Amino acid sequence: MPPSDPQQAAGRRTGARLALVLALTALFGLWLAQDSLSAYWQEHYYRAYPLAWLERFALWRSGSLLHDRAAARWADNDIAWFYRYLFVRYEAFRKRGDEPVAAGPERPDLVADVRPGAAAGAGDSPPAAPAPAASPGLRPVSSPAALSRLEPERPHSGDAEPMIRPEDPARPPCILHSGAAVFFGGDSLMEGVAPHVAHWLFRQGIASCNKSHRSTGLSYPNKVRDWPLEVERSLEGNPQIRLVIMFLGPNDPWDFPDPEEPRGKFLRFRSAAWEKVYRERISRILTAAEQHQARVIWLGLPYMRQPQFDQQMSYLDEVMRSETAGRALFLPTRDLLSSIGAYSDDMPLGGRAVTVRARDGVHFSPRGQRILAQAIQQQIHILPKEPQDQHL
Secondary structure (H helix, E strand, C coil): CCCCHHHHHHHHHHHHHHHHHHHHHHHHHHHHCHHHHHHHHHHHHCCCCCCHHHHHCHHHHHHHHHHHHHHHHHHCCCCCHHHHHHHHHHHHHHCCCCCCCCCCCCCHHHCCCCCHHHHHCCCCCCCCCCCCCCCCCCCCCCCHHHHHCCCCCCCECCECCCCCCCCCCCCCCEEEECCCEEEEEECHHHHHHHHHHHHHHHCCCCEEEECCCCCCCCCCCCCCCCHHHHHHHHHHHCCCEEEEEEECCCCCCCCEEECCEEEEEEECCCCHHHHHHHHHHHHHHHHHHHHCCCEEEEECCCCCCCHHHHHHHHHHHHHHHHHHCCCCEEECCCHHHCCCCCCCCEEEECCEEEECECCCCCCECHHHHHHHHHHHHCCEEEECCCCCCCCC
16 A cells, blocks of 8 residues: 555655754764864875865854864863773772772872882882972873883893984983973874883973874874974973973875965975975974973984885985984984884894884884883983072
8 A cells, every 4th residue: 555645745854854964964074073174185185175165264163173172172181081080090999909009189180100119119219209290281191091001111131222322422411300391292103102201200200291192293283283383382381391302204294285375286295395394394393492491302213114105204204303403302213123224023132033113014012112212211311300590
């Protein structure tokens, strides 16, 4: 029996409502993620995003602002703190059989479950210095739950880590006074290394402002991690920062819009115009540090497994090396993680092969992360708290 007219009409209304909901959902997604979609389109198709013309309307741009604020809050640990608090409580419960765990402070996201005995081993070192007081916008540690699980940074028996020296031997190492802070900036490479260094700094009374964020770089600055702007704002808001450590590059070998014509001409990767803009962005970070009397450690790029990608990283490594010369301490990482002058998953340490790279041929194994972290630590000297009338 064919459906009656009322049934057909109801079916059409239901279908229309469903289509409207799907259309509004898609439009909401485009409105909210417009910057990410624009960056993706430009990186893959090397031309302006088709909906870029909507950016002239304030209502359309409000979606980007809403997305950026939510992303920045998450990245800066203002939303994720409750999850980390539960994790720290779980770790405390799991370790209860070992020794009592002190109660946490008022802000759970500032808790680092780092006990002197667990962090350095009984009798290995004096008790850890208390963490410096946090100022607004500055987190002493970026991920307390992760830091509580790090292994102590002490030498492995018969397996000494390779040493690394500054490019300019006459340039003194970075000197920090207890109570200072260190800024970490970079992509997923830094995300793996920074917690190890932050753990070491925490035990010596140095705070860490870890802003590292995956899929970021200097080619496509975004409002969550526009690195020159991020460094400028962090240094302005946190005068305790006396050292900036940067590690980025793998997300940068792309054509990007000409800053003079952001909706039109693209600058081709490795062209003279492209390199000029890229160097300017590096220089802007260095200038911000210089204006706030902060030193800079800039990590070079390691070998990559894929040959073309490795060539791109080699080019960026040389650009970074030359642009930071005389203004920062440049730490090359290529031979630090390879003994053959080319990419290798493993390297010999202490008479045995040790895996230092991740399976993707880009990132690092936990051991590789520790090698890089210790290379950074070797360039930092920590002294007692700086007198009021003394400056770095």
